[in-house]
Every structure is written in C-alpha cells, then in structure tokens.
Amino acid sequence: MSATQERGRITARVSSAVAELLHEAADLAGTTMNNFVVQAALKEAHRVIDREKAIHISKDDAAMLLELLDNPPAPNAALTRAFERYMKEKYGEENRSAGQDARHESV
Structure with missing residues (x-):
C-alpha cells in the first residue's frame, strides 16, 4: 500500500x-x-x-560582544533585585539565601 x-x-x-x-x-x-x-x-x-x-554585525560590534561574554560587567542593583525576586518565586523564602550564595559563587 x-x-x-x-x-x-x-x-x-x-x-x-x-x-x-x-x-x-x-x-x-x-x-x-x-x-x-x-x-x-x-x-x-x-x-x-x-x-x-541572519544577524549581521560589524567587526567592532562582534569584538565588543565577545569582550562582554569573556568579561561580563558586575550586576547592577536592578539585576540583583530581579535575581532575588526570581529566586524567591522559584524556590520560596526559605531558599532565598541559598540562591544568593550560589550567585556569589558563580561570579
């Protein structure tokens, strides 16, 4: 068939x-x-x-992107608050400090 x-x-x-x-x-x-x-x-x-x-970028933009990937800037206050809010929503209040410890270890 x-x-x-x-x-x-x-x-x-x-x-x-x-x-x-x-x-x-x-x-x-x-x-x-x-x-x-x-x-x-x-x-x-x-x-x-x-x-x-396709995304086309200049050589200078590509170099800047690679530099940021290799050496990311420190998180600003808004990003830190967003991370804390995410950890609280995902893991609850009791795991909030554990999430902060994990964040500091990875930086």
Missing part, C-alpha cells in the same frame, strides 16, 4: 513574453516548465529566508 502525498497547487498569471522566457529556460535546463519554476522559486525562498534570519 503506497501513501499518497498531499500536494498544493500554485497558479501564476504571467505575460506571454514571461511564459516564453520561462519555457525557453526550462527547455535549456532539460526540465519541465513547472519543475523549472518550482525549483527557481524554492531557491529564491531559501535565499530570502536565510537572509532574513
């Missing part, structure tokens, strides 16, 4: 000049126009997705 794969359909209306150009390109590539258009669209889709998901 073979499983049938669900397929979608894409329809595009193009001028006759565009259709002729796509048909010629498909013939030269040795494939059908449908396959040619699908492969070209997939290639472009991957390119757009890769471009939009």
Whole structure:
C-alpha cells in the first residue's frame, strides 16, 4: 500500500513574453516548465529566508560582544533585585539565601 502525498497547487498569471522566457529556460535546463519554476522559486525562498534570519554585525560590534561574554560587567542593583525576586518565586523564602550564595559563587 503506497501513501499518497498531499500536494498544493500554485497558479501564476504571467505575460506571454514571461511564459516564453520561462519555457525557453526550462527547455535549456532539460526540465519541465513547472519543475523549472518550482525549483527557481524554492531557491529564491531559501535565499530570502536565510537572509532574513541572519544577524549581521560589524567587526567592532562582534569584538565588543565577545569582550562582554569573556568579561561580563558586575550586576547592577536592578539585576540583583530581579535575581532575588526570581529566586524567591522559584524556590520560596526559605531558599532565598541559598540562591544568593550560589550567585556569589558563580561570579
């Protein structure tokens, strides 16, 4: 028993000049126009997705980021309060001092 794969359909209306150009390109590539258009669209889709998901930073920004990762600044008062609030919510009042000890050991 073979499983049938669900397929979608894409329809595009193009001028006759565009259709002729796509048909010629498909013939030269040795494939059908449908396959040619699908492969070209997939290639472009991957390119757009890769471009939009990538984060580009300058060399100076990368150096600054690496420096901060290697030598993080000391926590400020707001971060310290947030950490204490998190520890209290997660572990309760009785474990609050244990969480502070763990924080100081890791710094």
